[in-house]
Amino acid sequence: MPKVYLAGPEVFLPNAREVGAAKQAICAAAGLQGLFPLDNEIGDLGGPEAAWRIYDGNVAMMRAADLLIANLTPFRGPSADAGTAFEVGFMRALGKPVFAYANVTHSYPERVRGWLGGALVPHAAATEDHHGLAIEDFGLKDNLMLEGAALSGAFLVEEVPAERLYSELGAFARCVAMAAERFKI
Amino acid sequence: MPKVYLAGPEVFLPNAREVGAAKQAICAAAGLQGLFPLDNEIGDLGGPEAAWRIYDGNVAMMRAADLLIANLTPFRGPSADAGTAFEVGFMRALGKPVFAYANVTHSYPERVRGWLGGALVPHAAATEDHHGLAIEDFGLKDNLMLEGAALSGAFLVEEVPAERLYSELGAFARCVAMAAERFKI
Numbered sequence: 001m002p003k004v005y006l007a008g009p010e011v012f013l014p015n016a017r018e019v020g021a022a023k024q025a026i027c028a029a030a031g032l033q034g035l036f037p038l039d040n041e042i043g044d045l046g047g048p049e050a051a052w053r054i055y056d057g058n059v060a061m062m063r064a065a066d067l068l069i070a071n072l073t074p075f076r077g078p079s080a081d082a083g084t085a086f087e088v089g090f091m092r093a094l095g096k097p098v099f100a101y102a103n104v105t106h107s108y109p110e111r112v113r114g115w116l117g118g119a120l121v122p123h124a125a126a127t128e129d130h131h132g133l134a135i136e137d138f139g140l141k142d143n144l145m146l147e148g149a150a151l152s153g154a155f156l157v158e159e160v161p162a163e164r165l166y167s168e169l170g171a172f173a174r175c176v177a178m179a180a181e182r183f184k185i
Numbered sequence: 186m187p188k189v190y191l192a193g194p195e196v197f198l199p200n201a202r203e204v205g206a207a208k209q210a211i212c213a214a215a216g217l218q219g220l221f222p223l224d225n226e227i228g229d230l231g232g233p234e235a236a237w238r239i240y241d242g243n244v245a246m247m248r249a250a251d252l253l254i255a256n257l258t259p260f261r262g263p264s265a266d267a268g269t270a271f272e273v274g275f276m277r278a279l280g281k282p283v284f285a286y287a288n289v290t291h292s293y294p295e296r297v298r299g300w301l302g303g304a305l306v307p308h309a310a311a312t313e314d315h316h317g318l319a320i321e322d323f324g325l326k327d328n329l330m331l332e333g334a335a336l337s338g339a340f341l342v343e344e345v346p347a348e349r350l351y352s353e354l355g356a357f358a359r360c361v362a363m364a365a366e367r368f369k370i
Contacts, residue, residue, distance in 0.1 A: 012318035048332075051323035055333030059277075076297065076314065077262020083328040085267040089274030092244075112261065129261065131351060133197035138236035143268040147233075148240025166316060 002183045003033045004176075005062050005091065008071025009081040010166050011037050019167050026173050030180040035061045062087060066183070067096050067153070069175045072142055073103045073165060078111035079142055092149045099153035099179050101171035102141060103160045109137045154178050187368045188218045189361075190247050190276065193256025194266040195351050196222050204352050211358050215365040220246045247272060251368070252281050252338070254360045257327055258288045258350060263296035264327055277334045284338035284364050286356035287326060288345045294322045339363050 004027055010019045020036035027034035040057030042050050062068070068091040075081035080088075080102070088098050106114065112135045113121045120130040127135055140147045147155055156175055160168040189212055195204045205221035212219035225242030227235050247253070253276040260266035265273075265287070273283050291299065297320045298306045305315040312320055325332045332340055341360060345353040 009318065012321070014313075014317055014319075047324045051325060051329040052333055052336070055329055058330065059333075062278075075262075075318075076264065076301065077260075079261065079267035081328070082264035082267060082270040083330040085270035086274035086277075086328070086330040086334065089271035089276075090278040091274075092271075093247075093275040093278035116261065128199075132199055133194065133260075133351065134199075136197065139232045140236060143266070143271070144236035144240055145243065145268040145271040148237055148244075149271065151237070151240075166318065 001031060001033045002066040002179075003035055003064055004179065005065035005068045005087065006034050006036045007068055007084045007087040008166075009073070009075045009084060010071060013166055015167075019169075022169060023172060026169060026176050030176050032176065032180055032183070035065055037061065058087070059090070062090055063094070065091070065096065067091070067179055068098045069172065069179065070098060070100045071102075071166070071172065072100045072146060072155075074111055074115070074142075078108065078115045080146060085143070085146060088146055088149045092152065097153040097179075097182065098149045099156075099175040100146065100150040101156045101158070101175050103158055103165050103168050103171065105157045105159045106141070107137075108140055108142055109135050111141075153182070186216060186218045187251040187364075188220055188249055189364060190250035190253045190272065191219050191221045192253055192269045192272040193351075194258070194260045194269060195256060198351055200352075204354075207354060208357060211354060211361050215361045217361065217365055217368070220250055222246065243272070244275070247275050248279070250276070250281065252276070252364055253283045254357065254364060255283060255285045256287075256351070256357065257285045257331060257340075259296055259300070259327075263293065263300045265331060270328075270331060273331055273334045277337065282338040282364075282367065283334045284341075284360040285331065285335040286341045286343070286360050288343055288350050288353050288356065290342045290344045291326070292322075293325055293327055294320050296326075338367070 024034035042053040072080035158171040209219035227238040257265035343356040
């Protein structure tokens with residue numbers, strides 16, 4: 001059964017394991033095995049030692065996986081979670097397909113202007129932020145490296161209620177269906 | 186001469202090519218060849234076609250490089266630029282060492298509380314943000330996947346004046362010196 005690494009910031013939710021189990025159930029119904037980062041056991045370690053154990057576990061899971069489904073919903077800023085972005089790059093370097101989704105539909109410039117706000121982005125048509133850094137605008141939803149990676153699979157977006165921003169699995173389920181089709185299960 | 190891929194959000198600066206040239210000069214003085222993303226030619230393309238050309242160019246540069254030096258200075262949020270995070274993952278999957286730097290010295294929880302502010306993080310000891318998502322605290326500066334990757338090289342931090350947040354190259358130069366030592370030039 002093809003293995004899917006399930007990346008995304010939902011690992012930070014209070015009910016992360018429940019969301020992970022729901023993702024794994026959707027995968028299983030489609031004939032895929034979902035590998036969820038929190039399934040790595042880290043024992044009683046704390047501080048950096050726990051972090052390195054998680055890192056090693058996630059890397060091993062990615063090497064074992066056949067593909068990635070990444071939750072690229074904006075996280076504490078206009079772009080995806082940095083850890084998830086790392087994992088998208090990791091999987092593409094290994095030539096494994098990346099299916100991605102985001103539970104918002106705004107373009108990247110809209111996200112930047114909305115997130116940073118009027119005080120930090122001069123006006124609605126601003127092409128630079130408050131540091132004078134260009135606001136990337138290629139007609140995409142996020143950084144072009146993430147979207148370029150998703151050409152190997154899909155990048156699906158959907159608008160969801162705010163309280164389900166990190167837990168809604170509609171677009172995720174569509175990624176699973178596309179991945180199952182690709183792997184001809 | 187070992188080749189270094191130079192990743193970071195300085196590609197969005199108005200004087201990005203100047204900063205890139207300065208990085209390449211520091212590399213050259215240490216016996217390393219710096220590969221800067223903006224040296225990829227994309228011609229007159231616009232929109233997504235330009236984005237895919239840049240993506241392909243950056244991927245080819247990473248495959249040609251022997252190591253990565255990544256500017257992980259927080260970008261539009263408490264974490265590193267998503268494109269740079271992607272590149273850190275890409276290079277680690279290929280087993281190439283990652284040297285990283287950030288021009289701020291705050292811990293990740295301090296960054297989150299500072300960035301999101303009092304309305305979105307209830308108080309200075311908050312362990313969750315306004316979405317109820319846990320604020321990762323392993324005594325690190327950024328997401329553990331980025332720091333775990335940098336165990337292969339280094340992660341140097343330095344506090345710099347705000348106006349030099351994305352252009353200061355002091356910590357970068359120290360990364361170059363460490364990389365040159367590693368490659369025994």
